[in-house]
Amino acid sequence: MADDFSQSLTPPVSPFAADSLCELTPAQPPCFSCSETKDDPTGALSTEGYASRGSLKRLVLQLDPAPAEYETDTVEIFGFPWVTETALIESTKALFGLFRQKVYRLESLVQSSSHDFVQAGNLHYEAEQLRQQCISFLQFVKVSLHRYVDPPSTLGACPSHPYEELEAQFPSALLEELFGITLLIGRLKDLPANVQSALTIQNQGKIFPPSWHLLHLHFDIHWSVLEILHLLGHKMQGQVVYAHQFVNLTGENLTDASLFEEHLCNLLCDLTGLAIGKYSKVRPTETLSSHPYLCSCTKELWVLLMHLLEYRSKVLHTQSFWSYMNLLLGSLVSGKPAAEQFSGLPTNCKDPLGFTWWLVTHLAMLGQYSQNGMIQNEKHLDSNWAFAEVLLKLTCNPKSCRAEEHLRMHVHCCLSLCLLWGPSTSAVSTLWEYYSKNLSASFTVPWLGISGLVTLCKTPLALLSQARGCCSLSPLYSPEHTQLYCSANSFHIFLRVLALCLAQDGAGGVPQRQIKGRIYSKFSSRKMQELSETGLNNFLLLFLVVAHQVELEDVASRASELLGLLPSNCLPGHRTLVWRGHLSLILLFQERSLDVGAQASWLASSFNETAKEFYNKTTEVSRKLALWGPLGSYLDGVSEVFETSTSLSLSEEKLLNEGFNWLLPACRQSELNSALGFLQIVLAQLRRVHQRSVQSAPTLAWAPTTSNVVKERHLAVAAALWAHFFPFLRSIGLSQTPPAQLADAAAGFTLLALDLPSSAPQDLQPNPVQSIMQCFGWDDMIHPVLVTRYLSHLLQNSELVSSLSSAGAALGSAHGSSVRAWFRCVLQQHLCKNPDGCDSRTARAVEEHLCELTRLVLRLPEVDSLLQRAGLKPPASRLEPASALEMFIKAVGCVYSGLQALSERSAMVTRALNYIGDILKYIKPLLVSKNQEGLQLAYRAVGCIVKHWSPLLATSKAQQLLFRIVDGLLLPNHLTQQDKALKESLPLYLQGLSVASSVCQSQGTHLKQQLRSVTSRYLDHFLPASPSMGVIANHPVLLSACEARSTTQGAALRRTILEVLCESFLRFKGYAPTPRLAPVLMFLLELLRRNSDSDPVLLTLPLPSLLRCVMLINEPQVKKMSIDAVQLVVERCAAASREGPCEQMITVLRSFVEENEGAYDRQIYSVLETVAVLDSSVVQALIPDLSLSLRNTEHKRGLGKNIALRNAYKKLLSLLGERGQAELDTLEMD
Secondary structure (H helix, E strand, O other): OOHHHOHHHOOOOOOOOOHHHHOOOOOOOOOOOOOOOOOOOOOOOOOOOOOOOOHHHHHHOOOOOOOOOOOOOEEEEOOEEEEOOOHHHHOHHHHHHHHHHHHHHHHHHHHOOOOOHHHHHHHHHHHHHHHHHHHHHHHHHHHHHHHHOOOOOOOOOOOOOHHHHHHHHHHHHHHHHHHHHHHHHOOHHHOOHHHHHHHHOOOOOOOOOHHHHHHHHHHHHHHHHHHHHHHHHHHOOOOOOEOHHHHHHHOOOOEHHHHHHHHHHHHHHHHHHHHHHHHOOOOHHHOOOOOOOOOHHHHHHHHHHHHHHHHHHHHOOOOOHHHHHHHHHHHHHHOOOOOHHHOOOOOOOOOHHHHHHHHHHHHHHHOOEOOOOOEOOOOOOOOOHHHHHHHHHHHOOOOOOOOHHHHHHHHHHHHHHHHHHOOOHHHHHHHHHHHHOOOOOOOOOHHHHHHHOOOOOOOHHHHHHHHHHHHOOOOOOOHHHHOHHHHOOHHHHHHHHHHHHHOOOOOOOHHHHHHHHHHHHOOOHHHHHHOOHHHHHHHHHHHHHHHHHOOHHHHHHHHHHHHOOOOOOOOHHHHHHHHHHHHHHHHHHHHOOOOOHHHHHHHHHHHHHHHHHHHOOOOOHHHHHHHHHHHHHHHHHHHHHHHHOOOOOOOHHHHOOOHHHHHHHHOOHHHHHHHHHHHHHHHHHHHHHHHHHHHOOOOOOOHHHHHHHHHHHHHHHHHHHHHHOHHHHHHHOOOOOOOHHHHHHHHHHHHHHHHOHHHOOHHHOOOHHHHHHHHHHHOOOOOHHHHHHHHHHHHOOHHHHHHHHHHOHHHOOHHHHHHHHHHHHHHHHHHHOOOOOOOOHHHHHHHHHHHHHHHHHHOOHHHHHHHHHHOOOOOOOOOOHHHHHHHHHHHHHHHHHHOOOHHHHHHHHHHHHHHHOOHHHHHHHHHHOOOHHHHHHHHHHHHHHHHHOHHHHOOOOOHHHHHHHHHHHHOOOOOOOOHHHHHHHHHHHHHHHHHHHHHOOOOHHHHHHHHHHHHHHHHHHOOOOOOOHHHHHOOHHHHHHOOOOOOHHHHHHHHHHHHHHHHHOOOOEOOEOOOOHHHHHHHHHHHHHHOOOOOHHHHOOOHHHHHHHHHHOOOHHHHHHHHHHHHHHHHHHHHHOOOOOOHHHHHHHHHHHHHHOOOOHHHHHHHHHHHHHHOHHHHHOOHHHHHHHHHHHHHHHOOOOOHHHHHHHHHHHOOOHHHHHHHHHHHHHO
């Protein structure tokens, strides 16, 4: 049997266990401690405290205060052993005497505090030990009272044992000792300043001064006295305990209940006094973030008192916590003397009402703490709305004229109470009674700066968002709620209270009807007309909040009725707000998928009247400026309505009414930009919603009907846009200063016509897209800034480009029209620059959009096909518009040259002419402008066309254009500022004209004559007065004729140039040379040198004139250039005639001799000597002719032989070899 109870099976607390196992360290009793507690409003209380350790819960559940402690027969208290069960009853006075000694000792340590670290540490540990001894004793008292004190015996029973007598006297003795303790420690408010200052110690370390320990011991004693008195009352089962000795000595009654009441009231009063001291340092902005607890211990003490008093109220039917606080704070806010039990309450509170709101709010927050010291969402403390409503009435008392900074704080506290206790209809009514009389107040706090100023919402969406913010409350402890004082005025906070109250009941509930009725009853016609702009804004916000929370249609209808009470000629600012409010309601209707027709119709009517007044010519400018406020606000608001709509099927089209017919023509530039921006938003949203509805159309059986209804609504919106906006856009399309956003709006209409072609007006059918593009993109009268921006929008839309491709055949190539528009814009881009040539804003815009348009045009299927067929590829990098234009022109020319079929060539001519349009009309403004860049671009572009399209231009379809180019650009009556531009591009024209004249069948002769005229004119125009190689080398006619390798086309042009030179610049008039002979010869020589022609017919064209110059001109420079030119011609002809003398040379020389014989015989021989040195064979062929000419000359003279002439001839013959020598012998025989 003994083996069955061996030590190995005995639990540690068993009496069989070894002594070492029973030596357990007793747990420290709970106490107030804030050494490791963070200042967190939602954090748990101290883990060492009475709530977290379960002491509070055991107290209210009447459980053992320390079930695991004091289980041994003896207990050590204050260093002495005592019998556990009898110590308190037998030695009451001794134990409490020792307790007082420990308190005295701790108080003496406070006086000997030191800053020396070592001594401070010693003092800390001694003070901590003293406090722990006192706390342990108080815990022992509670345990002994619970375990060892029996309920009172039957009345009249006499004690049978001395201990029983002590037991009977113990309650009275304990009461007297507790009373003595309260006298010993006094009240918290009476603590010395050096002890109270321990409340503000922020040190989170482990060493504290004795004052900190003494202060927290006071907290422990105050709470423990209440605990012990509560336990004593419970043990006495309702029997009153009297302090007999005290009664006998003083004659005053002292009972357990009276001591509990007195001590409780003193503690509540002192805690409130401490909070008053802290409130003096709290700013209104810190109302919720700054709590009334000097440390977490005072916070826990408040929690303990709440739960204890709530328990006693429910079980013992005593006063509740709020009853005590209402009595205490009621005297404070009323200014009356405090009740007798609350004596000692400070009277120096700077703002009693604000303090009371602050304290009540924070105490209500403490009501969320459970008996375990944890924050829980459930309510542990009953509401106190009766007292809060008294405070509200004081706050809203009109006689007090309370400032906004106080009002805001009070309403903020009221909102917090609503979140804690649930809303109160009575509180809302009290607040509304105040705000209904002060709707027009500014509710500003000056010292808050910008955040304290009144700001009106600028858009309906912002107004609705503000209303939503009032309806969507932030959690109680969130930063948004805590900082609400800075972000919202008191009226806005009231609206949050109102929204919370309206949301507490279902739709149509009694509280809702009561509140709505009270709100509606406060507005009359006079009241509405007295509202300022701020008041009207507050009115709108109020009704939006109510509408958001209850029946929208009813509230919106009532709001419309009240707004209708405003006079029709109200101030523009009021009108702006009225419209904004209606639009906010429309947004709310949209949000709930309700039709907005009624609201929109009223608003449209008002807008129409205002727009008419704005349009009226008799309206003053200042009045128009004022009217633009509501009109511009209407545009912003309606755009928000459309942007936020997901279906546009709720009668939104009624907002797009005939008022815009009046508004748009009366707008100035800035106002028109706003209107066009609004139009773009509406167009884009309509297209977006329509495309989404088409893509997401369901396939159910009922889907077609629904889809058709939605489409009808979209068509209605589109019809309103076409009717009220498009005619105005078309009317300003031809303006020379179109607003930039006109292009965007026009593009929006074009894409709308693409999506909903049936919605377009009848005059744009059957191809509305192309009709609109003709109006805004293809018309030659439209300003380039509009065209470039418009087409840049459209050509990047692949769907539209594809539709143009499919419709192109029927419309004469829509792509071609786009190319023509681009062509014109490239040519006219410089017209947008300032007169001094610098870029203007318009010019920069054209340049930017033209680069984008260039990129898009080159990607058009028609253009891309031409480039590919021509073997040209645009560079990957950005291509300048002018360069792209040249590349395109070249591509068209290449493609045409490669065509063989006559029908294809004819079609290509038509396409090409369509591409360039009336190009001379496009560049006409440039010809009279002073912008050299524009002139150069125009001449070069047309020059490229003439050169690369020369075969095309020679056709019968294009001849007239070529003739117009020659007459208008190359042969005008006057050349003023085109010199530079013409000089750079003239080679292109000459080369192209030369080719055209050679291939033209019907007008070839005329074209050749035109070419000769152009050549002659500009050869003379750019020829210097004196020979200058620098000028001659860059002569445009010379440059046009120069080739690295000789070609047939180049030779034809050089032939024309040589013919013009000989006929107009090298023809002698008698003996007199032509003017500027030297520059002409220099030009001729340079022309011959730069080309490698070998055709004798071409080379000998200038030879007669050159021979005449050599014969007649003696000026050294002219002589030398003439001989050099003759030499070049002779040598090239000789090189070309490999089989004998050059017959062409012989013919020219024979003609030269025949023309000059008899007049210049000796000079002829001299010239021929020069030729003979170069090529004797051609002169040898002339010997018979020369000899015959000599004899004819002598015969005509009739004087016999002319010795001088024969000598000159013999000199020539001596240079001619054997044939010359033979002729010499013949002459000797004469």
